[in-house]
Amino acid sequence: MHCRSLPWRTATLLSDLEQRDGWTADDMVRLQAEHFSIPHRDLARALLEAAARHKGDPVWDDAMMEMSGWDGRLEPGSRPAALAMTAFLALGDRVIGPRVQGLPEAEALRHRTAPIDRLIRERPAGWLPAGSADWDAVLRDTWQDACAQLERRLGRDRTRWTCGALNRLSVHHPLGRAFAPLGRLFDPPTAELGGASTTPNVFVVNPGGIEAPSMRFVADLADPDDTRLVNFMGQSGHSASPHYQDQLWPWIRVESQTLPMSPAGVARAARHTLRLAP
Numbered sequence: 567m568h569c570r571s572l573p574w575r576t577a578t579l580l581s582d583l584e585q586r587d588g589w590t591a592d593d594m595v596r597l598q599a600e601h602f603s604i605p606h607r608d609l610a611r612a613l614l615e616a617a618a619r620h621k622g623d624p625v626w627d628d629a630m631m632e633m634s635g636w637d638g639r640l641e642p643g644s645r646p647a648a649l650a651m652t653a654f655l656a657l658g659d660r661v662i663g664p665r666v667q668g669l670p671e672a673e674a675l676r677h678r679t680a681p682i683d684r685l686i687r688e689r690p691a692g693w694l695p696a697g698s699a700d701w702d703a704v705l706r707d708t709w710q711d712a713c714a715q716l717e718r719r720l721g722r723d724r725t726r727w728t729c730g731a732l733n734r735l736s737v738h739h740p741l742g743r744a745f746a747p748l749g750r751l752f753d754p755p756t757a758e759l760g761g762a763s764t765t766p767n768v769f770v771v772n773p774g775g776i777e778a779p780s781m782r783f784v785a786d787l788a789d790p791d792d793t794r795l796v797n798f799m800g801q802s803g804h805s806a807s808p809h810y811q812d813q814l815w816p817w818i819r820v821e822s823q824t825l826p827m828s829p830a831g832v833a834r835a836a837r838h839t840l841r842l843a844p
Contacts, residue, residue, distance in 0.1 A: 572680055574604040574764045591786040591794055592822070598782050599820035600639075600766040605683040606650040607638030612686050613653070613709065616702045629709050642730030642760040651732060651762065653712035658682045660708055661695055679764060730758025733769050735776060735818070737799075754799060754811050757818050767820065784822065791831035794822035 582597060583589070610633045617630035636646035655677050662676040662685075669675065685693060689701040698704045720726045735757045742749030761769035763777070770777040779798070786792040796817050802809040816823060826835050 574679075575766050575768070577604060578602050579766055591784050591789075591792050594784045595782070595794060595820065595822040598767060598779075598784075601641055601760045602637075602639050602766075603650075603762055603764040604638070605679055605686070605764050606640065606647070606654055606762070608683055608686050609654050609657070610636055610638060610646070610650050613705055616705050619702065620706075623706075625706055625710060628713075640729050640733075640760045640762055640765055642728065642733070642758050644729050644760070645724060645727045647729035647760070648716060648727045648732055649712055651729065652715050653708050654679075654682060656711040656715060657685065657704070657708045660711060661685055661693055661704065664695065728758070729760050733759045733761065733771060735759055735769075735778070737776075739805075752805050754814050757814075759818060779817075782817065782820065782822075790827035791824070793825045793827055795825040796821065796823050 578600060579597065582600065613629045613633050617626040617633075620626040621630075632649055633646050636644070636650070640647040640651065658676045658678070658681070662678075662681060663672070666672040666675040694701065695704060698707070716724075716727045720731050737754050738749060739752030742752045759769045759778075761767045761778075763770045768778055781795065781797045784794040786794075797813050798817050799811045800807075800809045800813045804810060813823070815821075824835070826832050
């Protein structure tokens, strides 16, 4: 489990698994694609509940219009997901930020998921920012902060406010970093993904890099030849090889590829054989 995701990914997976029996390898692959985020769902509920208490306020009416009907999934094309992700961090900036200002770890502290989720669920009076009348007022300011941040980052056209526009996967080969023209040979295309540290299908953009599964694996113990494995990009490190990035889009789309395990299954799937002789 991701160190910052705490119980949420596990809770989502267990909730799904408890719904029924008879899970298959294909079902497990679909489960690996799950983008449901409990903390962001909690924030959406809090916003909608507050909006219902303040009908007629343009800010709250906007929140109601944008978040109504959202299922809590951070899908790449979702605008509510982008708003929830941005508002979640904006709440940490507004409430936790002033209390940790000046500390070396302030950036990480104000964006930690567990404290922000606890603020949303418990609304502790002692944590109200100076000048805020109540938690509804904090959430209203947070919503405005999120909209302003998305406008600065993605423009005024709200159709461009999507989770994928925030979660851009850009991978750069060391040679491309050293000499930009080589990037055209070595770098895969930029892609837009869903997810966060709180979703079973993890995707996090950090200043130091991107956190995501290096591979996806499903072992079918009833049928070892139905085992599935998809690597990030591909099996080869040679850019001229057809296997350099042939698994990139299956990895992005969370599709599976069969990895047979039995000698007969391997023989059926083999396309090339490499013999090493002394």
